[in-house]
Amino acid sequence: MAGGGKGSGRPAKKKSPTKGTGGNVRRGLEGRGATPPAHMRHWHKDKMRAQRIEREEQTGRSSSPRSAVRPKRGDDAPEYIGGRNPVVEALRASVPANALYVAQRIDSDDRVKESLRIAADRGIAMLEVSREKLDRLTEGGIHQGLALQIPPYEYAHPDDLVNLAQEAAEVPLIVALDGVTDPRNLGAIARSAAAFGAHGLVIPSRRSAGVTGGAWKTSAGTLASMAVARAANLTATLREYREAGLFVIGLDGEGTVEIAEANLLDGPLVIVIGSEGKGLSRLVRESCDLVVRIPIHAAAESLNAGVAAGVALYETSRHRRR
The missing domain is CATH 3.30.1330.30 (Ribosomal protein L30/S12)
Structure with a gap:
């Protein structure tokens, strides 16, 4: 039988003595004192994040390979x-x-x-x-x-725009945007709205341009004095405006009446501007009292939303002066 030990006929090898812990276990059981606060622990994620941001500020680049993917800007971001x-x-x-x-x-x-x-x-x-x-x-x-x-723009409530007109003892004039997704168009429309005496803009909460840096830039500062309201449901908001006594006129290239011939421009009014490519959406069109068009030369298929809004607001202002 191979091997030594009991029954092998040879004496078993003696095991070498086990080394002691030297008191390490005892000292470990005594504890290491109170846990330091998070900001003093170099491994803490908040401190690591702060150090990374500080490095980015100093070097002008991100230390993370994932930084090439731009994060989605939130509504509360500057x-x-x-x-x-x-x-x-x-x-x-x-x-x-x-x-x-x-x-x-x-x-x-x-x-x-x-x-x-x-x-x-x-x-x-x-x-x-x-x-x-x-x-x-x-x-x-x-x-x-x-x-x-x-700082992030503070949007008004759609009802606030009517209140602004009432406080100024003026006939309400509101501009609503349907499907306008370019912030530069929003800024241009805000500029025209301020020039022709509108009391504010209404934009949908989703699938619409917001008051961003591009909108501020195009508006040339007029957004500082022009109220912009957000509507969770533009169709429902237009219905509420009609119930409050305002007329709703949609601006669309397929409108049946030229804007100069519209007979509602001198009353309390909401002008709805559609997108340049698709015009007014079906539900918004059905919410309008009247859909009008701007006559243009056949060589031009359509007008930019900002330009169309300026023409419509000028025509409305001209009717009201008369």
Whole structure:
């Protein structure tokens, strides 16, 4: 039989003595004291996140390979206006702002100097940053070394727009947008609405352009004084406006009446602007008292939503002056 030990005829090998713990187990049972707070633990995720953000701010790039995927901007995230003319116009119009970002070694001109002066007078924080960071903040837009951070827009309720007209003792004029998804069109419509005496805009909560940096830029600051309301259901909101005594006129290329011949423009009114490609949606069209069109030359298939809104608002203003 192979092997040693009992019954093998050979003495078993003696085991070497086991080494002691040296008191390690006893000391481990004594405990290590109170657990330090989270911010003092280098492995804590919040501290790691803060350190990563700090590195990004210092180096101008993300340390994470997943940073190339731009996260979806939330409604409570700040917006940025880029460009010297848009920034100085926004500051002149007293657009709410948190910070003014200025590129390092910027080639200063009168617009930059005025922006810095207004920001200083209003107590707006001024930060000197790299052009790479400005590129990120403006999402690749043309910033010319200048960007203005604005807080999230505070939307009104659709009922507030009627109240504004009543408080001013004026006939209500409201502009509603159906399917307008370009924020530049929203900004242009806000500019025309302010020019022709509208009391506010109504936009759907979903599938619609919101008051973003692009809208602020195109509006040239008029969004600071133009109320914009969000409607959870545009069709239901239009129905409520009609119940409150307002007429609803839809603007669409397939309208049966030319806008100059509409007989409701001098009353309490909601003008609904459809998208450039699809026009008014079916449910919104059915919610209108009248659908009108703007006559255009056959060479042009349609008008930009911002241009169409400007024409409609001008025609409404002309009727009301008469």
